Each structure stands twice: as C-alpha cells, then as structure tokens.
Amino acid sequence: MASLWSPPVTQEADLTGQLFISLLNPGIGLLFAGAFFLMWLNRRERYIAYAAGAYVATACAFLIQDLAPVLPMELQRLPANAGFLLTGVLFAAAIIQRYGLPVPWRAMALTAAASLAVFVWFLLGRPSIEGRIYSISLGTGIVALMVVRALWPIDKPHLIDRLLFWVAALCAANLIVRPIVILTFSGGFADYQGFQQSVYWTTVQFSQAMVSVMAAISLMVAVAVDMLAELRAEAQADPLSGLLNRRGFEATANAALRRCDGDGRVAALLIADLDHFKRVNDRYGHAVGDAIITAFGEIVRREGPADMIAGRIGGEEFAVLIPGAGITAARQLAEAIRAGLSATCAGRIPPALTPTASFGLAASTPGAGLSALLRQADQALYDAKRAGRDRVRAFAAPAPAPPLSASA
Structure with missing residues (x-):
C-alpha cells in the first residue's frame, strides 16, 4: 500500500511567506x-x-x-x-x-x-x-x-x-x-x-x-x-467672454429645453448683437473689441439668474436661455445688460466710444426645439436693428389667417 507523504514545512518557507x-x-x-x-x-x-x-x-x-x-x-x-x-x-x-x-x-x-x-x-x-x-x-x-x-x-x-x-x-x-x-x-x-x-x-x-x-x-x-469634466468645460468655453462657446451653448441649452418641456415649463431666449462691432475693430483695434466682449460677458454673468445658460455664439453675437422664464423676465435682463454695458466697459476702452447692443427675445412653445427658438429670437433681433439698434424687441408670432368664407 502506497504511503501518503508530504514534505515538512520549513522555517525558511514560513519566513518567506510571512515576509511576503x-x-x-x-x-x-x-x-x-x-x-x-x-x-x-x-x-x-x-x-x-x-x-x-x-x-x-x-x-x-x-x-x-x-x-x-x-x-x-x-x-x-x-x-x-x-x-x-x-x-x-x-x-x-x-x-x-x-x-x-x-x-x-x-x-x-x-x-x-x-x-x-x-x-x-x-x-x-x-x-x-x-x-x-x-x-x-x-x-x-x-x-x-x-x-x-x-x-x-x-x-x-x-x-x-x-x-x-x-x-x-x-x-x-x-x-x-x-x-x-x-x-x-x-x-x-x-x-x-x-x-x-x-x-x-x-x-x-x-x-x-x-x-x-x-x-x-x-x-x-x-x-x-x-x-474629463475640466477638459469638457474648456472645450465648451469661450475664454474671452467667460461664457460658453456655440457648441457648449447648444448642447447645454438643448438639454435644458428638453427638461423644461418634460416638466411643462416655459423658457425664454435672448439674443444680443454688439452694434457696429466691425467698425469698432477697424477704428480702435481688436484689443478694444476684445475688451467690449469681455465686459459683455461680465455683465451677463452679473445680471443673469443662476440657472441661465449663456454663450457667445458668434464673433459679436451672444445668446442667453432662461429656463422657467417668460418674455417679461427676458426683457428685464436684456434692458439691464443694455443699460449697463457702457459703464461696465468704462476704463477699458477710449472714453469717446460708447458701445451698444441690440436684443431679440423669444419664448418657447411646447415641443419646439432650440433651432426654432433661435430663429424667432434672430428675427426679433433684426427688427431691433431695423428700428435703429440699441434696443430690445420680442418675437411676435404672425396672426393666424382668417378662415375662408364659404361660397354660396
């Protein structure tokens, strides 16, 4: 009969295992x-x-x-x-x-x-x-x-x-x-x-x-x-204004609009355009233009509500989405920015220069996406420019056509 044998555990093996x-x-x-x-x-x-x-x-x-x-x-x-x-x-x-x-x-x-x-x-x-x-x-x-x-x-x-x-x-x-x-x-x-x-x-x-x-x-x-969050924020930020860039604004605003739509809440969009900005750059230089953009971003952050989504969506164009707000709240914010822009720029630009901006407003409707809201606010912005700039205009939906009368 074969015997079972196992080697004795040595002290060295014990020490090696304990050391491990x-x-x-x-x-x-x-x-x-x-x-x-x-x-x-x-x-x-x-x-x-x-x-x-x-x-x-x-x-x-x-x-x-x-x-x-x-x-x-x-x-x-x-x-x-x-x-x-x-x-x-x-x-x-x-x-x-x-x-x-x-x-x-x-x-x-x-x-x-x-x-x-x-x-x-x-x-x-x-x-x-x-x-x-x-x-x-x-x-x-x-x-x-x-x-x-x-x-x-x-x-x-x-x-x-x-x-x-x-x-x-x-x-x-x-x-x-x-x-x-x-x-x-x-x-x-x-x-x-x-x-x-x-x-x-x-x-x-x-x-x-x-x-x-x-x-x-x-x-x-x-x-x-x-x-990753820091990199994403840097990729979506506009360093000059301190606001979101266009890609960041569209991604964040679309998500906010979907939440508002799901909760049954409205949202207001404000679009702003710095008046005669190309002329300012040509006459005073890009450093002055950059200072105005920086000041505009500062006043938006200072005057806007905490839950707003604000971005620089073009060279001199800005957009602000205010979840849960209507045209009245958007108009108040636009007027505060418009009135305070010149004072915010003081000390950064030549005294003879008085920067102004034009504003277009629109309110969301159920199911409408950001693209539709941007088009409406953009139309209101053009109305403000045609009216002489440095003013605020809200989008007015066209009145429905009267029904056709039945012929006898």
Missing part, C-alpha cells in the same frame, strides 16, 4: 502613492497630494510595524500607529477636499491625538495589545465617519460620488466593527508573536489591502472624472 504578507500593504501603499503623485504633477490639486501623502504614510507605518527592529518597550509601535492615524486623516482630507468642503482639521487632529494618547497608555502604562488595537482602530474609524458625515448632505450626481461615500462608510465599518467582532470571539493575545500569528492580524493584512485598493481606485476614478 508583511510587504503586501507597504507595496500597495507605495504603488498608489506614486500613482497619485504623478496625477498631482499633472493636475496640481491639493486633494490629490493628500491622497499621495496618505499612501506614503500607510506604507511607512506597515514597514515600521512589521520589519523595523524591536526597540525597548516596543516603542517602534508608536511611530507605526501614528502613521496609521496620519493615513486616515490625510485620506479623509483628500475626499472632503475633492468636494470643496471645509476639512475638519481640528476635529481630526484632536481625535488622532486622543487615540494616540490612549495607545501610549496601553503601550507603556498598562500594556495591552487589545487596548492598543481598539485605540487606533476606533480613532481612524471616527475619522472615516467624519467623511461620511461631510458627504451625507451633498448631492451625489455621479456614480463615483456615491461610490466614494460608500467606500468611506466601508472603511469606518472595517475599522470599528471588525476589531470588536473578531476580538470578542477569538480572545486576547499573550504576546506580540501570538498576535502576528492570529486570525485578527491576518484579517488586518488582507482586509486593509482590499480596502486600500478599493479606496485608491475610487479616488483615481474621481480624479479622472474631474479631469
């Missing part, structure tokens, strides 16, 4: 730190730098925890766990800063300081591995909950926004619930060697690796989404 596990989290941390650093070099956003710093901190913390030489009274644990706390603080700051929210630095610093103070007590005053675990895990978990609290009330329009929120919630659960559950069922540790060989430390190594990867990938996707 010990290098797993530092390797992941340094990899993501490098990736975020390269992103920061390209984008120079503060929250990306915070993320890079967080992964440097976690890599250093794991290296000190697992590979640093043992100091008297295990004092090497102090910088290692300070690194874990710093990781939580910096990553929390990265997510919160990404949304332009105020980072609760003071609350996070106080939480980290209290957590570290309790850790020192359980390290030097009343040594307890379990006490040290709870002090650091609960401290970093509370910091993660600060992210959940900060993101809870804000809108999350994209999938990545919701994912970042749930990643923060998962981090908090992993840091708070996991230690309580595992230590309750597995018991304590007689010494640090037993701790490193425990189920708890194995779950720390692998769960932390998984959460780190998930958090890093989520934030990287968020960075990519921000970069």
